[in-house]
Amino acid sequence: MNQVGMKKIFLISEYILPTQNTTGYLFHKLHKNLKQQYGDNLKVLVKEDPIHKIEDAILVADVNLNKKKLTQRLFFELVISLKFLIKILKHVGKGDVVFTGTTPIFLLPIVYVAKKIKKFNWILLVHDVFPENLIAANVLKSNNPFYKILKFLFDRFYAEADKRIVIGQDMKELIDDKVGKSDSIIIQNWIDHHDIEIQEKNNILNELGWQSEQPIFYFFGNIGRVQGIHNIIQALKILPVGQRPKVLFIGSGAYEHELKDQINRLNDKNVQYIGSLDPSKKSDGLNAGDIAIVTLAEGMYGLGVPSKAYYSMAADKPLLAIMEEKSEIVSMVEKHTIGWSVSAGDPQALADLFLEICQNFNTKELSSSRKVLIENYSEQIAMKKIVNVIEEVRLSK
CATH class of the missing domain: 3.40.50.2000 (Glycogen Phosphorylase B;)
Structure with a gap:
């Protein structure tokens, strides 16, 4: 030029x-x-x-x-x-x-x-x-x-x-x-997909004793006021002990102390929070599970698009999008068949979806989210x- x-x-x-x-x-x-x-x-x-x-x-x-x-x-x-x-x-x-x-x-x-x-x-x-x-x-x-x-x-x-x-x-x-x-x-x-490794079950899951479990849901990123974390906890509360999926939270933010308190009250080994990771271990966090939870609070339509979705796609993880209908990530998940979606602010619907995913995880046919990322994003x-x-x-x- x-x-x-x-x-x-x-x-x-x-x-x-x-x-x-x-x-x-x-x-x-x-x-x-x-x-x-x-x-x-x-x-x-x-x-x-x-x-x-x-x-x-x-x-x-x-x-x-x-x-x-x-x-x-x-x-x-x-x-x-x-x-x-x-x-x-x-x-x-x-x-x-x-x-x-x-x-x-x-x-x-x-x-x-x-x-x-x-x-x-x-x-x-x-x-x-x-x-x-x-x-x-x-x-x-x-x-x-x-x-x-x-x-x-x-x-x-x-x-x-x-x-x-x-x-x-x-x-x-x-x-x-x-x-x-x-x-x-x-x-x-x-996202440059070369920056994210695809790993098998990693040290994070080994330390939790979850290396042979499936499916494991994980949330990795900012635990802030608009992420809708409370909705996830409410959905888990609806499910009786023994039926709750394994859910791992990784990250930090303004809501982390409330999250710790809520998890302590649940007192369920299936729901864990391990704090934040050093940025150099991003790939470890993105591979610490089978399904990436990508969520926004109710009322966030049009106000943001969680970048964590693209990072998880680079790790070739299907997405569980918890946000308002027709949001960008929901549209992407549905268009490319790379996961599931449920409306924000509806913990009962999320609880039902958790059970459905756990029952049908190994039979659900999904596209490779990493391939979708490379070809479109x-x-x-x-x-x-x-x-x-x-x-x-x-x-x-």
Whole structure:
């Protein structure tokens, strides 16, 4: 690509390292591919990591606060976003292309303000929809005046982007309605299947004494407020001891203490929680069972698409999708026959499905989820689409 006189492209993210979290993994892959495409014209503006050094980037100093506590998280979001604003105003020029995600939350108003001042072009990759996700997380009520103010403002922030990339059809419907335009571009999350190993029964199951058991359901990922973990526990409570399936929880998050308490109350060896794993052991966690539970709380339609689904597909695991009908993951599971689905917020239906799966697991004919991932949701497919969006914006003005 001829780079003479070419405007710069800024990749702006809170996370950029694959070991940080899913956002870090996705933006790391994005950076790697865009660097090959744009060379020195690609610039990275990212929050520093307290452990790992980030090379060849414009760094934003971190803020050391406990983000599991809502008040400290709010202060963190405000301060870190202001630091991003200073860096953006200093480095981004008129006509440049800015590519961001949706974290930190207040990055959106910061980019909105900076865009008005510097006149750059903005591509927004939407992973979370704010403040609507506060309703699903039971942080605010929809009739709360503060929520209404936030929604009024953030609708305009989202609408300011020149292009909006969403990660599912359900999210497209929500975002298009939010901004009053029908132009959101669907590009599903991407996973490099080479990063995930396929293992036989592993050490995690050996330590639990489950190496010969089948089927084993597992939840691996963020144990947060919108994951719908409570619904799973309620379904297990409905089933009598002796009929409950083996369910393993792996991960950490705001709901983990409640999860521990609920599992202790169940007092059933079939339901276990082992905490989080080091990121280097991701493949171990993704192979610690036969069926991957992918869940979102009731009311999360269009507000997010769990990336853990694609990771589990890379490990060639069928999915149990617990979320609202016609959600992106439910549609994918049904279209490609790679698992089961049940509505969120219906523990009785989930309990019944647990029993049905256990009875018919060895006779159920399913497609290879890893093959489906490679053919439909690969890194190469997503990157080609993203570069097309960047080029369209870069050449339009």
